Amino acid sequence: MPPIEHLASIPDETLILPPDVSATALREALNQLAKIVGSNNVQVHTKESMKPDDEGHYYNLPKEHDLFYILEKDTFLASGLVAPGSTEEVSQIVKLANKYLVPLWPVSIGRNLGYGGSAPRLRGSIVLDLGARMNKVLDVSVRDCTCLLEPGVSYFALHDYLQKNGFKNLWIDNPDLGGGSVVGNALDRGAGYTPYGEHFSMHCGMEVVLPTGEVMRTGMGSLPGSNTWQTFQYGYGPYPDGIFTQSNYGIVTKMGFWLMPDPGGYQSYLFTFQNDSDLPAIVESVRILRIGMVIQNSPTIRNTLLDAATYGPKSDYTTSEKPLQDSEIDEIANKIKVGRWSLYGAMYGPKPMRDLQWETIKATFMKIPGAKYEFAQPVAEGEKMSVLQMRDETLRGLPNTYELGWLNWTSPRGSLLGFSPISPASGFDANKQYQMVLKRFQEFGFDYLGTFIVGWRELHHIVCLTFDKTNPSERKRAHRCIEALIDDAAAEGYGEYRTHLCYMDQLASAYSWGNGASLKFNEQLKDSLDPNGILAPGKSGVWPARLRGRGFELKRSTERKSESTMIAKNQPSNRRSISSHLKL
Template sequence: MGSISEVPLLSEKHSGIPQNLLEKAKNAKALIYETRTKETNTRQRLPIIPQGIEKDIFIRALEKLAEQLGKDNVEVNDKPLVDGWYMEHPNTHDMMPILDDEELVASAVVYPSSTEEVQKIVLWANEYSVPIFPISMGRNLGYGGAAPRVRGSVVIDLGKRMSKILDINPDDYTCLVEPGVSFYALHEAIQAKGFAHMWIDIPDLGGGSVIGNTLDRGVGYTPYGDHWACHSGLEVVLPTGEVIRTGMGALPGNNTWQTFPYGFGPYSDGLFSQSNFGIVTKMGMTLMPNPGGHESFMYAFEKEEDLEPLMEIIRPLRIGNILENVAQVRHAIQTIAVKGLPRTKYFSGDGPIPEHVFREQLKKMPIGDHTWLYYGMSYGPPHIRQYKLEIIDKEFKKIPGARKIDPEILPEDEYFWSRDRIAAGVPDLVELLWVNWVPNGAHVAFSPVSPIRGVDAMKLFNLGKRRHDEFGIDFLPAFCVGLREMHLIVEIVYDKNDPAKRKAANDCLREMIDDAAKEGYGEYRTHLVLMDQVADTYNWNDNALMKFNEKLKDALDPNGIMAPGKSGIWPKRYRGRGWEMGKESGAKSEGDGVALTESTKF
């Protein structure tokens, strides 16, 4: 299982932890291994050969690629599948599988060091019709991790050898990074340069790739929380091997690539977000000015039904920028779960934990009994903050029983302080502690989007709760409130070593996706095995959007080698062969072969 004390440092590895978070990382790892009963697989495995390619041809193809990249940079995936944990995650499969371990698994992993080497891999894949699946760092946990959608694909791990911060501009408040740059690494680099006037925006955990998170339209928790909206400029290797730069980057010698995202002509950047139309090897990002002060605050609300009036209060304050950051409204069960202790400490029965049980625990905690917590932050000099905070306090307290929590009563390990750091652009390592809620904890997310309206919040809350009760799963909802929309993020935490628990999580998600679509709500992001179903809900005008995406796919990727199935977009040679996964698919992710291309006919 590996040593509990050994945690990779950022100074030693691109995917490591900063020195100041080392003790937190050690404690987090220890908690995970305390509840892990799944045995490490030690049996030797044969590599998975992708469908449509003969084994001997595939092996020869890998040998040829190794001649171009170096033998150390082409690894056949014939070793035991080790799940690891957040800071020591696999790049061969999903460390939090919702299907069998051997289902979404790579045949090999390759490590390019430059855009030119990415080109070589893409040209090689076209020559041999090998499906490839690029990852930045593989930490897209809850959505598939590093796993490829097509079993036997060759994973291109961009992070290991392409982890340079190419530029940090203290005048323009911008940066240019490669795929292996984590939020930890970018924050540490800015601090090391003494650029205290600049912040970065980070998600709940800082170990993920800046590029990877942005391309998947992830969010952070400062006013710059919409990461895709804050990017400027891409360098992309297309599925046929050509390289383009978008926006101002298409103009040789320009100096505005990271300051103006649009350039001239059609805006093409969106084609490479959540798509399989190219591999992003460089990306520009805007950075936030230090606001000159900040102050976190938290409010507790007593009842489930308080959610509806709370959202009505939040909406105008958020649009008017009185509520400034992407804040969270979290359910009380998460207050307990994020302590990192197993559910059995509080309740050992079957089915969802009873309300009276978790409320008794809440009464013993510093925050006291509640149903919802709002975590927010105000920015600027003291007099500006005071003006905004007084408005917020007056509005929130229109809800009977609403309480502002005094931070001085909260101990150092209270989750509030993690949200305080994150909303100030300081990476942390606390959020995933709730995965320890069950043995062999894994999680998968349900992530629908809606307007910031009370009626929508209650519809989604009741929809999710009903399905969780039906499948016997604890319901852990949180609303992330953007400027004019909100994401409901429901994390289903399950025992990945229990096939029945995996199936219950999968079935519950599939029902919620259909339930939400009937009410007009669509997911903004989803797990690999759910992508076909989610894509199919965006079916206005006889699936006009998917037909458009398929036309683009066939034009840009004529041999169908680039991440087939990503976001439900299948190349022509896979279509109509049973690769799409829906409610009736069960645990099978593969279809019945692929159409041959010229390179696979010899």
């Protein structure tokens, strides 16, 4: 992005204007933002200044558009970026945005791969980059095993801080990739794999800038001089924390978390199962052990190709470009020494406790014919890590990026779309979902890469659709495949727990019980808290009154052609219509 100093030389027609904002107003807003945060912390963007694809990667993500774009590259395109350094600066920025009606799109670090990255849902929004400068660990308590963080603290950064500052007996819990924000992941209701893996459940206390610029603290933090902000979640009165997750009701600038004390022992394990049809029995067994707390964490049940993709691209295994069939997958499973399904889990605590757990765990899973097990061993010098050794680190809270291998399964220019439906933790539902996704993937020409994660009572089905973003035909197939799956899942009573920018409106409409009561309630909250509609319009399908029903919603592909006239009618003359960006 060009720095703010170049703003005067950029022609009006090349600026990315938000709805209801003139070029003059956008220029004034950007210049005023520079006075708040400093000119070095504001950037302006044009279509011509988008980061080239070959310059973007996990550690160098574009902040103005989706790195793994599924529609046209400039569909979700920011008009600029501002990087605040404090809660006070965030408050001033929000007040300024209200004055100019400039929409803001807050991000922590923006590494939510497969869901849109840092790109704003509403074209022309200014990205509020909280992670660039607000990246401090503010407090750690050994006594209470808690911490207080700013949004820019990644899992790597938190782990390093604890190790370097005398807190080695405190563990963190991280998801598959460690470069993301601890705060951002919890706010998107992400998860990890230790007993503290339910990240939002392990948060305690927030500081929030509301859409008017006012600042509040939740829980015990609303008591002046509170000494329990990170130790008791609820405080007094209504509990608002949940409304700031996956929402556009406030900007979280500080967030507390509970940390896991060293359990006094740890052992990871792998069970492999040889038949594709073993999935229901595996899930049934995990549910019983999980609810009974014999298994203390969320184990993952991964299919063969997900493990294979971690090792290398599809071309390492086959010359076929078509979706792989059972016999081919069996060959790959034998080659990399995993099962058609592989369960990765861990035990935590002193050895006598683990021994008791293990006897029950082993006896349960070995009832499935053909099951095998092994424990993680140290990596020998010069040895290539196995997936078990990789998962061993993740399961004990050591952040890493091993799973980035998924991206390159079908192309060195690989991109990722996530599909994440929830179901009961039953073998019937797991198999039903698996067959549902497998059918659609074969129909649209993709290999199934997926994993099932058993939580407290539910089953997360995490599906990774990898595609070549430089191939318009492949992008189109990927897009329509996920659209179809959202409808397939809803018809069976399954809903996704988060989704890509492209599908937020479709998914919100699927949660339609009570004549859409949930969305109506969310819209009422939005209009009350954000009367000018400046904070993350369209996030999770929630649009402010000012923009609602003007054609900014993205409907299913089959509906778009008939709505193109309506959309064009409601578009300001300085902005291309949404339908022109889709080209589907």
